[in-house]
Amino acid sequence: MEKQPRLLCSVLSVQRRPYEVILNCAILAWKETQTTKKHTGRGIYGAVKAGSYYVPMCEIISVQEKDDESPSENSGKWQKVPQSPVDSCQHAFTVSYVERTRQHCWRCSEVTFHCPELALCLLWVQTIREQLALLTNRPKHLLVYINPFGGKQRGKQIYDHKVTPIFSQASISTDVIVTEHPNHARDHLKTEADLMKYDGVVCVGGDGMFSEIVHGLVSRTQRDEGVDENSMKDTLVSCRLRIGIIPAGSTDCICYATVGSNDPVTSALHIVVGDSQSMDVCSVHDSDTFLRYSVSLLGYGFYGDVLTDSERKRWMGPARYDISGVKTFLSHRYYEGTVSFLPAEGNSGTPRDKFQCRSGCNICRGSSSDKLVSKDENNLPDAERQDDWTVIRGKFLAINAASMSCACPRSPKGLSPAAHLADGTTDLILVRKCSRLDFLRHLLRHTNKDDQFDHSFVEVYRVRQFHFTPRYQDCDSEVDLRESGVGSKRFLSQICREHKACGCIQAQSNWNCDGEILPHSAIQVRVHCQLISLFARGIEEQSVFEDPYALCAI
Numbered sequence: 165m166e167k168q169p170r171l172l173c174s175v176l177s178v179q180r181r182p183y184e185v186i187l188n189c190a191i192l193a194w195k196e197t198q199t200t201k202k203h204t205g206r207g208i209y210g211a212v213k214a215g216s217y218y219v220p221m222c223e224i225i226s227v228q229e230k231d232d233e234s235p236s237e238n239s240g241k242w243q244k245v246p247q248s249p250v251d252s253c254q255h256a257f258t259v260s261y262v263e264r265t266r267q268h269c270w271r272c273s274e275v276t277f278h279c280p281e282l283a284l285c286l287l288w289v290q291t292i293r294e295q296l297a298l299l300t301n302r303p304k305h306l307l308v309y310i311n312p313f314g315g316k317q318r319g320k321q322i323y324d325h326k327v328t329p330i331f332s333q334a335s336i337s338t339d340v341i342v343t344e345h346p347n348h349a350r351d352h353l354k355t356e357a358d359l360m361k362y363d364g365v366v367c368v369g370g371d372g373m374f375s376e377i378v379h380g381l382v383s384r385t386q387r388d389e390g391v392d393e394n395s396m397k398d399t400l401v402s403c404r405l406r407i408g409i410i411p412a413g414s415t416d417c418i419c420y421a422t423v424g425s426n427d428p429v430t431s432a433l434h435i436v437v438g439d440s441q442s443m444d445v446c447s448v449h450d451s452d453t454f455l456r457y458s459v460s461l462l463g464y465g466f467y468g469d470v471l472t473d474s475e476r477k478r479w480m481g482p483a484r485y486d487i488s489g490v491k492t493f494l495s496h497r498y499y500e501g502t503v504s505f506l507p508a509e510g511n512s513g514t515p516r517d518k519f520q521c522r523s524g525c526n527i528c529r530g531s532s533s534d535k536l537v538s539k540d541e542n543n544l545p546d547a548e549r550q551d552d553w554t555v556i557r558g559k560f561l562a563i564n565a566a567s568m569s570c571a572c573p574r575s576p577k578g579l580s581p582a583a584h585l586a587d588g589t590t591d592l593i594l595v596r597k598c599s600r601l602d603f604l605r606h607l608l609r610h611t612n613k614d615d616q617f618d619h620s621f622v623e624v625y626r627v628r629q630f631h632f633t634p635r636y637q638d639c640d641s642e643v644d645l646r647e648s649g650v651g652s653k654r655f656l657s658q659i660c661r662e663h664k665a666c667g668c669i670q671a672q673s674n675w676n677c678d679g680e681i682l683p684h685s686a687i688q689v690r691v692h693c694q695l696i697s698l699f700a701r702g703i704e705e706q707s708v709f710e711d712p713y714a715l716c717a718i
């Protein structure tokens with residue numbers, strides 16, 4: 165604070181008390197000065213320090229001149245004729261800034277400074293505005309998509325009542341599209357939207373809506389850059405526009421895991437201050453056909469079945485997941501197949517680490533510098549790393565790949581508490597066939613402090629790529645048919661589904677791909693490090709949110 169040159173320093177009054185107010189390019193600070201005797205008009209203040217506050221410049225939302233003909237903010241009555249210079253501040257300006265409350269939630273707070281002269285008031289307003297204008301990471305024009313049917317169907321209401329006032333206060337202009345059907349946002353982004361006009365895209369909805377935005381933006385970027393999404397080997401190009409999520413869905417895990425809460429006002433403020441958090445994206449292929457992208461959970465077996473069942477209960481809102489969860493748990497289906505994966509190497513940590521990915525995470529930062537090195541291991545052709553692949557066959561209740569923690573209100577630490585948002589890896593969790601009671605124990609550990617990986621039937625690996633093949637596709641008859649020259653994999657699956665005698669009629673699950681059903685079993689997945697960016701900063705350290713004034717009071 166002391167090292168920055170002061171831009172302005174004045175004595176101004178806040179709630180009729182004198183404060184020394186200092187502005188430099190990093191902070192706005194105000195500290196109370198106490199008069200040794202009541203101010204006489206000779207302008208001498210005592211030096212006794214009382215309360216001191218500061219707000220980082222990057223967390224100031226706006227500054228407005230205040231019309232002092234209005235009722236005073238304290239009494240609600242018209243202000244009296246002032247008695248002394250400190251009280252005589254007829255000119256005032258209000259600074260709106262971010263204040264931290266509980267559980268990583270942010271609120272918009274205000275402080276009004278009264279000035280003795282109009283010129284001084286204007287100088288403060290102009291100087292603060294000039295400093296804010298230097299913060300070039302802040303968005304000015306946004307494209308907003310609202311899913312009116314997500315979650316409890318309150319997306320439009322949440323946007324109109326909670327977000328619009330904050331955006332207009334921060335002078336952010338918007339083009340708003342209320343979606344009319346599924347994939348409306350995705351297709352608009354992919355083919356129609358004039359993206360050059362915007363500094364970011366905002367989605368109001370749940371994880372499914374966010375997934376639409378990711379698909380629209382990533383596909384559009386690849387098309388514009390001439391990258392073939394169907395090729396698993398092509399390195400995808402990162403998207404220019406950041407994505408903001410206003411949570412109005414059922415699980416809201418992406419918002420929760422990148423911000424720490426699913427509060428719409430908090431998300432709007434992260435957009436306003438222009439935060440940036442890179443995120444990994446998995447591409448999901450079936451041979452040379454691109455299927456989908458995933459940023460949070462790819463789940464086969466349990467989570468695939470919960471989702472498939474819950475789609476029929478959409479009318480229930482978020483409760484559908486609990487009902488389908490219990491039903492799926494009771495059905496206790498397991499699935500047979502082969503998982504093969506390329507483990508992550510280097511300084512990527514492990515899924516059993518005790519520390520978690522937090523704002524400014526060193527592991528993610530390390531991965532971003534790796535990414536700049538042109539030839540990382542990820543770029544090596546698979547053939548060159550053939551020996552590094554691990555193959556596991558078995559009967560699984562669930563196969564989950566968590567590219568981030570997947571923390572959500574249902575499970576505050578998430579599916580993989582130590583997963584990183586932007587490290588270029590996903591945590592592959594294999595839950596082998598076990599008793600119902602053991603599986604329940606495992607599920608319950610997602611809701612308490614116990615380690616959900618500490619079971620003999622659970623394995624977890626940090627990987628860069630993985631493949632899954634259900635048993636029916638790699639049973640012996642496949643080899644026989646191949647040898648006898650009979651057609652493609654698709655033809656083979658067809659036969660297998662109908663051919664009960666080969667024993668491969670074993671039921672198949674679907675993949676839950678960020679809350680969307682992927683009606684494929686055999687998939688190949690590759691993590692693309694930091695392909696997209698969000699208006700977020702990762703979850704702030706506990707100390708910041710436990711002490712709401714840690715950043716404001718000095």
Ligand SMILES: CCCCCCCCCCCCC/C=C/[C@@H](O)[C@H](COP(=O)(O)O)NC(=O)CCCCCCCCCCCCCCC
Nearest residue numbers: 370371372413414415416417485489493575607610678679
């Ligand atoms: C016994 C309690 C067990 C609680 C176990 C909770 C684990 C929850 C981990 C959730 C990870 C969620 C990852 C995110 C997925 C979302 O992308 C995705 C889409 O979200 P959207 O609708 O907002 O668009 N959401 C989902 O796929 C929902 C997954 C929800 C799973 C809930 C499972 C509840 C299980 C209840 C089992 C109860 C057994 C009771 C036996 C008596």
Ligand SMILES: Nc1ncnc2c1ncn2[C@@H]1O[C@H](COP(=O)(O)OP(=O)(O)O)[C@@H](O)[C@H]1O
Nearest residue numbers: 314315343344345346369370371372373413414
């Ligand atoms: N106007 C619309 N009508 C119906 N479905 C929509 C509409 N807009 C988006 N969707 C779809 O609704 C699904 C769920 O949306 P989401 O916002 O994630 O809510 P939830 O968290 O409740 O699942 C997504 O798959 C999305 O594609």
Ligand SMILES: [Ca+2]
Nearest residue numbers: 567584585589
């Ligand atoms: Ca990751």
